[in-house]
Amino acid sequence: MKLGEIAEKLGLTLEGNADCEITGVAGLDEAGPTELSFLSNPRYAPKLKTTHAGAVIVGAKVQVEATRPLLRAPDAYLAFAHVLALFYQPPDPPPGIHPTAVIDPTARLGDQVSLGPYVVIGANAVIGDRVTIQAHCTIYPGVTIGADSYLHANCVVREFVTIGARCRLQNQVTVGSDGFGYAKQPSGAWFKIVQAGTVVLEDDVEIGAGSQIDRASIGETRICRGAKIDNLVQVGHGSTVGEDTLLCAQVGLAGSSQVGNRVTLAGQVGVAGHLTIGDDVVATAQTGIPNSVEPKKIVSGYPAIDNRDWLKASVVFQKLPELYKTIRALQERVAALEQEKT
Amino acid sequence: MKLGEIAEKLGLTLEGNADCEITGVAGLDEAGPTELSFLSNPRYAPKLKTTHAGAVIVGAKVQVEATRPLLRAPDAYLAFAHVLALFYQPPDPPPGIHPTAVIDPTARLGDQVSLGPYVVIGANAVIGDRVTIQAHCTIYPGVTIGADSYLHANCVVREFVTIGARCRLQNQVTVGSDGFGYAKQPSGAWFKIVQAGTVVLEDDVEIGAGSQIDRASIGETRICRGAKIDNLVQVGHGSTVGEDTLLCAQVGLAGSSQVGNRVTLAGQVGVAGHLTIGDDVVATAQTGIPNSVEPKKIVSGYPAIDNRDWLKASVVFQKLPELYKTIRALQERVAALEQEKT
């Protein structure tokens, strides 16, 4: 594809040779003379001098010596994401129902649905137009899946779950497994609480490989519009995950966690149940959140505190053995002073 | 269902109108005038004044103004769990063998077994009466599954594993995957240790979605009667999990962990191998347990210490930057005092 064509398709400003032929996209270190690269993090600006890329996407105001063509973008990273989609699309299965799919006669399928080998669709399920369900997915009875959603192989959607439009499940995901709820009996044995609620994924939600989203005991677990969930994440029963929120890999939400909009929980963060995390909160990796967090806070540590306070306290933590000696020495010195006084 | 009928079925004491019609169950905040709610946590008692519930389950001695019918129960939460089961049962597949199930001719199936589409049953497997195995489960050779157990879709039970009666596996569970065992060879490469042991789930065990229970290298991994395991939990080879013990989501047990009876390990707790956790221990979320723990202890932090000590130390941790300054100032003040003295 010619660079001029890319610029036109994406509405970017071209500086340099429009006829430059681009065959792919790569990082600044790896790109060759027919590849397009990008600079979004200013930290990597020096690489512009050493890269072999044929052309580079840069921000509107980045100053670069014009040794190669540039594409100017309001947001270089977003432009890169769009360019990448021009050059690569994963191989999608063809529309149509594989003859081995087992479809309950009461299920309703939209137009241009693609069902892979061994897909199982339960009673009264409603599958929207252009939905793709890859091999070995099990769709329990009463499920609704909105138009243009895409389920990768070996996923499970449990009874009565609702999935919106344009959602995407990576592999080995379960949506709607039973929540972890038991009541103690006088004998000490646990009595299972029927998980009578459901899960709702709103539109444009993506769930990463191996993640498990529990259904509510009563009511619903809800993942709001545009939320993105990484791999091996646990969402406990009755939780809500807000719009455009990111849950990174191995995050765990206990039951009835209310996570706001545009929140970022980094990898391995744990959230206790029955609390509220406000909009735009960021929790750094491995943070443990036992109590509600106010909007826009950045928190770290366990129990979670303000990120800056935690960073400072962590520095002192490393000096604790030295501080301990200092304090013991001070005790002796003060005792000596006190003794002399008498 | 009439309130009087519910009271009778569950043996609860009714205060108020037995003819009150109940159509479902909901939380105090959500319940409408034909729904039954419950109060188990005294913290929520004020909600009794604002709820729109048609009737409420309360403890035997809770004082409530009689504005609506009450069901008195020795344990309101347990009674709620029983009521919920009256109103909701998930849609179970019908008994019978789906024609697509692949069953080794040497396998033995009990009465009224339900095998879903594409279930695979290996050689010499023994499936008890009224067992349900949903779609896409793979049962390896030599497995035994006790009566009334229920395997949700896409689970795997590996060779020679024994599952007791009334066990329940949520989706994407593996029972009996190889433990993580290697011996270092002189070249530095790892030699895989055959995992020759097995896994035993005793009766009434439940395993959450995506959890992985490793088989022992020699001997067995054992999950004792009534233990409940949440989602994405790792049980390492040769571990024992005691009776009625709860392992919450994302807990990890390394190899040969011995976890006692009635233990609770909260979310994301990690347990090192070759140690013993006594009966009735509680570990709060994200605790890391490197050594054995005595019965009935409540532990927190990493490395795990007594919960109260950890809470106090955590409070001081947050003040470390301030303490650091205080100590530095004290050093100067003491030095000044020492100098004046001379």
Add this chain to the structure above:
Amino acid sequence: MKLGEIAEKLGLTLEGNADCEITGVAGLDEAGPTELSFLSNPRYAPKLKTTHAGAVIVGAKVQVEATRPLLRAPDAYLAFAHVLALFYQPPDPPPGIHPTAVIDPTARLGDQVSLGPYVVIGANAVIGDRVTIQAHCTIYPGVTIGADSYLHANCVVREFVTIGARCRLQNQVTVGSDGFGYAKQPSGAWFKIVQAGTVVLEDDVEIGAGSQIDRASIGETRICRGAKIDNLVQVGHGSTVGEDTLLCAQVGLAGSSQVGNRVTLAGQVGVAGHLTIGDDVVATAQTGIPNSVEPKKIVSGYPAIDNRDWLKASVVFQKLPELYKTIRALQERVAALEQEKT
């Protein structure tokens, strides 16, 4: 099998009766008079006096009273691993293609391949000689799997992934799921970045049950020769895991983590992205690694510091409440001294 035969097969030195009949292998505590046991950890040497084992594998120089036959090995643990493989081999499925396997006509299969029930093989996949793929595995288009590799039931290998020779996937593994990459749009909604890269597993890699290995956005995620990955591990897009490295259960690597050779990351360790962990590094359980780590370091804590420093600081952490009181008391005592002086 006679003890003399075992000694000969494994090249070990026998001390005692070569005709001693051995029927199996067990730990020192459990072994009976026809079982072989082993002593590798000197801590357990006293058990040699109490074990009922028929014979014991010990190191070359271990001093033992000769109350039973011994097998002398340069490395008793490695010898035990070899002996165990003599006595136990898991039941492998027979070679051959199960009639229910769905194989794209453009796929190429090597000699003596074993494909279980309901295996799905996509277009242009290349499956090497003697590869075993158990039930319900989904192999996407364009995948290459090297000779003698073994995929347990219910795994997924995504488009264009390359798996080397003698690799082993436990159950419910995904190799090649989409990485977690999004670019923020002016509206605040996330734009999915096509994950155009792939994953390469080199030879002799093992991946534990439920682990998820993401494909790169551009370029590749690479697991190098001989690396062993335990259960429920997350490997983020574009990461590299070095040769003979061990990632224990529930470890998480964020994107573009470069992990060196012979590294050990213990259970639940988290690694931030865009950093390098040098060769031979050890991180103890639950460590959080936000920055690069130099070769051969042993690190602990969050943020990760030198293990010995962390152990010392952790001891003082537990004394923080007492130290706090000491400091407050010192402040008063110093203030008293200062006042008297005036």
